[in-house]
Amino acid sequence: MNNIIEIRNLHFRYDADGENPSPEILKGINLDIKKGEFVAVLGHNGSGKSTLAKHLNGILTATSGTVIVGGIDTSDESKLFQLRQRAGMVFQNPDNQIVSSVVEEDVAFALENLGVPYPEMRKRVDDALKAVNMYDYRLHSPAQLSGGQKQRIAIAGIIAMRPECIILDEPTAMLDPQGRKEVISSVMKLNREYGITIILITHYMDEASLCDRVVVMDKGRIVLDDIPVKVFSQVELLRAIGLDVPQVTELCWELKKSGLDISPEIISEEECVKALLKLFNEKEFLK
Amino acid sequence: MLKDITIGQYFPIESVIHRLDPRFKIIMTLIFIIMLFTGDSFICMGISAVYTLIAVILSRIKFKMFVKSIKPLMPFLIITAVMNLFFVSDGDIYFHWKFIKITSDGINVSFLMIIRIILLIIGSSLLTYTTSPITLTDAVERLLSPLKRFKFPVHELAMMMSIALRFIPTLIEETDKIISAQKARGAEIDTGSLTDRAKNMVSILIPLFISAFRRADELATAMECRCYNGGEGRTRLRQLKSSPRDYIAFSVTILFFVSVIILNIFI
Secondary structure, X not given: OOEEEEEEEEEEOOOOOOOOOOOOOEEEEEEXXXXXXXXXXXXXXXXXXXXXXXXXXXXXXXXXXXXXXXXXXXXXXXXXXXXXXXXXXXXXXXXXXXXXXXXXXXXXXXXXXXXXXXXXXXXXXXXXXXXXXXXHHOOOOHHHOOHHHHHHHHHHHHHOOOOOEEEEEOXXXXXXXXXXXXXXXXXXXXXXXXXXXXXXXEOOHHHHOOOOEEEEEEOOEXXXXXXXXXXXXXXXXXXXXXXXXXXXXXXXXXXXXXXXXXXXXXXXXXXXXXXXXXXXXXXHHHO | OHHHOOOOOOOOOOOHHHHOOHHHHHHHHHHHHHHHHHOOXXXXXXXXXXXXXXXXXXXXXXXXXXXXXXXXXXXXXXXXXXXXXXXXXXXXXXXXXXXXXXXXXXXXXXXXXXXXHHHHHHHHHHHHHXXXXXXXXXXXXXXXXXXXXXXXXXXXXXXXXXXXXHHHHHHHHHHHHHHHHHHHOOOOOOOOOHHHHHHHHHHHHHHHHHHHHHHHHHHHHHHHHOOOOOOOOOOOOOOOOOOHHHHHHHHHHHHHHHHHHHHHHHO
């Protein structure tokens, strides 16, 4: 089995059996994610992307359909802790997920809960802190750290559990550009060096463009699911559901629309510069 | 401005007292308090004072800090002394006017009381000055752990304490922001009569409470994501280890305590 996450026909509404069930938030999601993939989930506010994320480690369970993560059905309550150990979750606000007043103790929190013995715990905490480059801050108080540093501590607290998969729910939404950069590079390192599957929920296009695969959601459904260049070249569709495209893609797309011979499948600045130079040279050649 | 408030008043410096096992520190403080209240003579108080002085010097904390901790309790100190002065009526009478009598015993008792309270404040300040709040919570949890057998929620209390400590700086920062935001909208917080100011506090407290509840909700989810399920079967990263140093300090404390008791019996 190569898929770490298998979602089949997932429907969800809040309070489904209660008196006032909410409108359906997820309307039939089918999604497979392979081990080691780095997937971005994009979507406008209210598209259901955070709700989907909460299904991946059993905070919410399906109204109908199945969600299987690392071979565990998320509706199986007896395996809830195994599930959460395999699929860790990082949230938007770093302040609201740090439990302890000492960095290393916060990182150890999950291990303390799981009853990991001391020598093993010590090693795992140090490894996790080193993996996010925060080892030197292990005895600091989180209150003394910047937003990006706090978010990396939160990530360390998850990787100390040695999960197979990490779900990050808009981890950079509250950070300054510097903090965003730190967090994203830590996450990429975890994916490349440790082979951890990453599901990054975001609304920053430049972050999504770094991933292997982009899933776009709108109104509780998946509307696009492809590699970043293919997704971003669908400029009209993305705009229609309230999303931006990376600036360079937009530029190329507009140029193409006005009749120039340039591919809209461009997502990085370098590619864009190359394509434009090529265009200029051809023009000069024509003269 | 609000950021300057430090709760628990911990001074993170290196000293022998700082390095003592917090469990021993708590127990020694308790013994010290008992020692203060069993000692009934100036000699006993003198011994307690020597003990306090040794601890204060070893802690390397400036004496000024202890004076600061006594200051706010001055009125209480004076009232206690005056009460004792006037209402103890045994011993030689030095002064008598209507129902007010000042006697030799009265003077003795009120002096003893002043010394006792001052030493009490210094001793308990020493505990919080030299132990970080989080270690203190940890030590209390471990000392109270036998009570778990009687269904006393020791772990839960300690967890609540440590989360409260963790969120103090966060909430203080937030309060600062809310005050600025309300001021920018024309709220008058520092001016007006006392009742006006109390009313204006509402405009700070309500947003603060709402945000605190939201934080609590998110924190609970984050804790569940990290497999939190109460105190059962938890292990700890922070290992409290007692060393010879702790046993020496403890023996010294007992020595002082015993000498106070003996002196109390024979004098």
